[in-house]
Amino acid sequence: MNVRDILVEGAGASEADVHAAQISALVARSRAAQQAFGSAGQQTLDTAAAAAAWAIMEPSRNRELAELAVRDTGLGNAGDKFRKNYRKTLGLLRDLHGKKTCGVIARDEARGIVEIARAVGVVAAITPSTNPAATPANKIINALKCGNAIVVAPSPKGHGACEALVGFIHAQFEKAGLDPALVQMLPAPVGKAATAALMREADLVVATGSQANVRMAYASGTPAFGVGAGNVASIVTSTANLREAAHKIAASKTFDYATSCSSENSAVIEYAVYDAMLRELAACGGVLLDARQKAQLQAAMWTDGKLSACCTAKSATQIARTAGLDEVATREPAFLMVEETGFGAGYPFSGEKLAPVLTVYRARDFDAAADAVHSLYAHMGAGHSVGLHTGEPHEAVTLGSTLPVARVIVNQAHCFATGGNFDNGLPFSLSMGCGTWGRNNFSDNLGFRHYLNITRVAYPIAEQVPALDALLGDYFRRFGQ
Template sequence: MAQATAAKQTGEISTEETVSGLIEKAREAMALFESHDQARIDEAVTAIAWSLYRPESAKALAELAVETTGLGNVPSKIIKNQRKTFGTLRDLMRVRSTGIIEELPEKGLVKYAKPVGVVAAVTPSTNPSATPVNKAMMALKGGNAVIIAPSPMAWTATNATIEAMRAELAKVGAPRDLVQILPQPVTREATTALIGAADLSVVTGSQNNVRRAYSSGKPAIGVGAGNAPVIIDASADLDDAAQMICASKIFDNATSCSSENSLIILDEVYDEAIAALIRAGGYMASEGEGRRIVDLLWRDGNLNRHIIAKDASVLAQAFGLAGDAGSAKFFMV
């Protein structure tokens, strides 16, 4: 309230007023979308998917994402933009999401689907295009509107993604305001206000945002911290396992939360497994190098954002690793 009063005195629009305006537009768009049957809903969802899946869009937005955030790499983000979007679309097209979705005559029950309302979708800097598009597809499939709260550092890339979705919605006659974005500057206060004003929050990225969503008093779905462990036991094809671990670890420079972050190797195959990982492109750091890597990656208990999600050659230089490390694909500590 104090912020809103101060904003009025200076002629500025307060955070609460900004969020309230977005919510109002979203509800107006939902009211127009309410009469759409399943075919028209699916048409809107497909239009959103096409805004990113289209080859030239997938490439352009991947390039913009890397340019804007400095995270990941373009070839991997192109794959993300297309494969994740196509997979989500395939699954969404298989189900009904409006009107009668199930009848159970033996129980005298008929199930109807109805929208949740306005969805607040918090999205990360590591995935500034695919995550907003996929969340928007899911929201609209249920007849909802979505407002994206992007990572501040990824706003430019995410905004371009939102504009592409809105343009495709207009082409099929669906309300553009079914998909909106928090304007700059995206602050913690603005994201928190949006979470509190929306009917459902779906949060990917910062665990602080996840905790805020779960304590908002509104329904929320939040992602867990990514730290995927992999176990290599005596039954494994070691070279095959090493190749798969490498492929997953280096994809988009390990920005995916499902990327392997730790290996548990049984003693009886430890030496052979390490040798296979080195053949796959890994570099085994010495004890001293390992301490240096850890000290550079972690600052005051937090990841150093200046060196994460970079190409391996960049990291080798940052870590001060010489020799074979310069041509390695990933590093083991």
């Protein structure tokens, strides 16, 4: 007899009671498995992380997961998901390789401090339909590397891909003699009640996906890391290599049909190179719509101010057909472009589109371009990141010092670079913190250290009391005492 049968046979439990009992039993299994796993030593933790990584990276399994993700969600394309599953996991393995995540991890003899890594316990992972295999795998590997158990709450559409992934991980665990209860997921159908119950029962929540899920995570009463909304803009200055910039923006804009929150939604281009840059974007497969075509596209993409699923993460050709733009669809565009001048709810193309549609803005100069991005992020996307294509790299520091962004991506394809790449130093992740600008409590790429507690042992050292003048002397000399 299962939990539901017991409850129903008993006092006629409500659906919420059934959910709570199911989740309690699931988390109890996780907690029991984690208590043994967390003290098993670094080699066991590394083995578990490697097993989960190979579960998704092995080509035949990877292909199955990619195709299943597209079939079930209708989002993106299998070829790009295949590449994403592999590269994101390979990059994460690189970041984790050789890292100590249990026992003593640091000693500072001068300060008398010893740091000890401790598991957080049971992690609740909330994952989106846009990456129903890559994002769960990333969170599972990080959690295991740090000695935790993890329970995934996938999006309803992504349940099948996540279930297949967990099955592949369990098969690898069996070979390695690991407890399958270390990696579990909510049973279908996944609803808000079950997800909320899991959040309450877990020791840590890591939430990626809709802002509704992120807000629910923060309100759960359990410590949580959640991410902000995307709406990335890239600035193209008059000193940029336009051909390279166009190819990078196009590659980023079209990858997996723009399912990534790091895909450019807008390009802000300086006047001096505006027309030339549009020509370069056109050479990369972009098609600029006229005012009538733009209006038709807007009507297709938004219904009552909300993005329509009929255009989300679809090919540009399919989107054009959906909008009745057959004359555009016959050109088989790689992405669509619309010109815009305003920002905010009255200008829907100024927001996140999750589609291969790029909004282009003119800007008088670099300062005006930065102001335009400020206006974009005042509407949506504050805290995430900004792209910059320029021949003057110091301009990036200006943007990083003035814009509400946690990352400035210089002369790179944004959606590949923001979450870590092999040609930059950012850690690989599919969850980007947006700081207080995006109403998040962190501004890093979510990584393994977010899955750890650190205990610090403090030994006595020789007393070192500073002289007051060494600390306040400059203030006293300038302003008196």
